[in-house]
Amino acid sequence: MTDTAEPTVLLRxxxxxxxxxxxxxxxxxxxxxxxxxALDAAIAGLRDDPAVRLVILxxxxxxxxxxxGDVRRIRELALAGDAAGVHAFxxxxxAVNAAIxxxxxxxxxxxxxxxxxxxxxxxxxxxxxxxxxxxLLAMPETAIALFPDVGxxxxxxxxxxxxxxxxxxxLALTGARLRGAEAVEAGLATHFVPRDRLPAxxxxxxxxxxxxxxRFAETVPPGPIAAQRPAIDRCFGPTTLPAIQAALATExxxxxxxxxxxxxxxxxxxxxxxxxxxxxxxTQDLAACLxxxxxxxxxxxxxxxxxxxxxxxxxDKDNTPHWSPPPTDxxxxxxxxxx
Numbered sequence: 001m002t003d004t005a006e007p008t009v010l011l012r013x014x015x016x017x018x019x020x021x022x023x024x025x026x027x028x029x030x031x032x033x034x035x036x037x038a039l040d041a042a043i044a045g046l047r048d049d050p051a052v053r054l055v056i057l058x059x060x061x062x063x064x065x066x067x068x069g070d071v072r073r074i075r076e077l078a079l080a081g082d083a084a085g086v087h088a089f090x091x092x093x094x095a096v097n098a099a100i101x102x103x104x105x106x107x108x109x110x111x112x113x114x115x116x117x118x119x120x121x122x123x124x125x126x127x128x129x130x131x132x133x134x135x136l137l138a139m140p141e142t143a144i145a146l147f148p149d150v151g152x153x154x155x156x157x158x159x160x161x162x163x164x165x166x167x168x169x170x171l172a173l174t175g176a177r178l179r180g181a182e183a184v185e186a187g188l189a190t191h192f193v194p195r196d197r198l199p200a201x202x203x204x205x206x207x208x209x210x211x212x213x214x215r216f217a218e219t220v221p222p223g224p225i226a227a228q229r230p231a232i233d234r235c236f237g238p239t240t241l242p243a244i245q246a247a248l249a250t251e252x253x254x255x256x257x258x259x260x261x262x263x264x265x266x267x268x269x270x271x272x273x274x275x276x277x278x279x280x281x282x283t284q285d286l287a288a289c290l291x292x293x294x295x296x297x298x299x300x301x302x303x304x305x306x307x308x309x310x311x312x313x314x315x316d317k318d319n320t321p322h323w324s325p326p327p328t329d330x331x332x333x334x335x336x337x338x339x
Contacts, residue, residue: 009038010060011045016053016208018046025061031118032070036092039122043099053208054106057122065111065135066119069093071144075310078301090149090297093118094290097151101125101286106210110202111135111180112195121150124188125286128213131180132195137188140175144313145267145305145323147274147296148172153281154289159187162229163237165282170236172274173244174262178225185225191217231255239279241271267305268326273333280334299333 010021020042022029031039046052059065069089077085100107100122107126115123115137123129131137139148139156148156148171156168167186170176183189193201193216204212235247235256245263248256263271273296281289300306305324312321327333 007038008032008035009042011038011042013049013052015206016051017056017206018042018049018052018054019056019058021058021060022066023060025059025063027070028064028067028114029059029061029119030067030070031093031122032073033089033092036089036096039096040092040099043096043103047099047103047105052105054108054205054210055103055126056202056205057107057109057126058202059111059113059115059119062113064114064119065109066116066122067114068117068119069150071117071146071310072314074301075307075315079307083298083302086297086301087294090294093121093150094294097121097125098287098290101151108205108210108213110198111137111189112198116140118150120152120188124155125151128191128210129183129189130191130193130198130201130213130217131183131189132193132198133180134195135180135183135189136177137180137183138175138177139172140177142173142266142270142274143175144309145270145300145303145321146309147270147277147293147300149293149297151286151290151293153277153293154284154286157278157282161233161237163233165239165278166233166236167229168278169239169244169275170232170259172278173236173266173271174259175266181220181223182225184220185223192220193217228255235259239275241275267309267321267323269303269305269324270300270309272327272330273300276330276334296333 008024010023012019046055108128109123110130112132112134139152141147156172157165159167161167181192184192191213197216201216235251238244238247248260308321312319
């Protein structure tokens with residue numbers, strides 16, 4: 001059942017731009033399998049159309065760019081034992097991520113509202129990620145016992161940090177939510193444009209010149225992320241969970257205590273898998289990262305924490321998940337190849 005009689009992805013050619021509108025507003029434009037297939041087909045057409053000089057991606061409804069993938073549906077498939085269905089969803093989504101990364105024209109995401117999970121995936125691999133003051137970006141997967149996917153195992157370890165990987169580990173493990181300017185500071189977004197200037201920017205982009213973004217964008221001064229960056233480097237510079245927890249305890253600030261409390265609420269299995277995934281992703285190219293993520297989707301969605309996490313956060317919404325004990329090793333998820 002769709003939100004409207006219209007397609008859930010609207011493709012138009014406007015001037016020299018191909019425009020894509022994620023059109024499932026009642027679901028905060030979360031990606032379902034139909035939307036993923038539509039995006040895949042649209043990307044192929046836009047890539048090969050010489051009249052299209054750039055692509056603009058937006059979300060309908062004013063509240064969200066894209067709140068993620070349809071994880072409730074994935075939970076249903078996992079509980080039904082439909083491993084093929086789970087695999088098909090993630091394989092399709094990751095193919096779209098790879099196609100965006102390979103897209104040779106400017107891929108411009110206008111992010112106004114919630115952008116999480118799958119929304120990060122359809123934007124971060126493009127050339128331009130424009131955020132407003134209403135944008136809210138996050139990778140909150142550890143709260144539902146998933147892991148940072150959609151190619152973020154490639155992107156997160158490469159965010160700017162004095163200590164390599166620290167910023168990405170903080171965002172991935174805690175699911176920290178960044179407002180628009182903060183997302184630029186952290187490197188998730190490329191430009192900040194106030195919401196009231198977004199319509200004019202969009203009109204300018206229809207001429208097919210992505211440099212219009214530079215005329216509308218405002219410089220982001222050092223803010224909350226810059227202020228916290230040294231602590232992020234100290235506390236999330238370590239690459240093991242015990243070392244991160246020890247660093248947070250040593251830091252002994254309101255911020256560090258809040259981060260420790262957040263980690264204590266997350267799936268222990270998800271935290272372990274995420275740290276290993278980011279370790280591998282730091283030395284893999286995007287294709288290898290996506291392949292690793294796809295291989296992980298099977299064992300992770302079959303683990304009891306996934307169904308429990310989605311239940312607690314998105315189904316019953318009681319926010320009281322009952323997690324399994326932490327894994328003694330990760331062989332069941334990554335095998336014995338050592339990465």
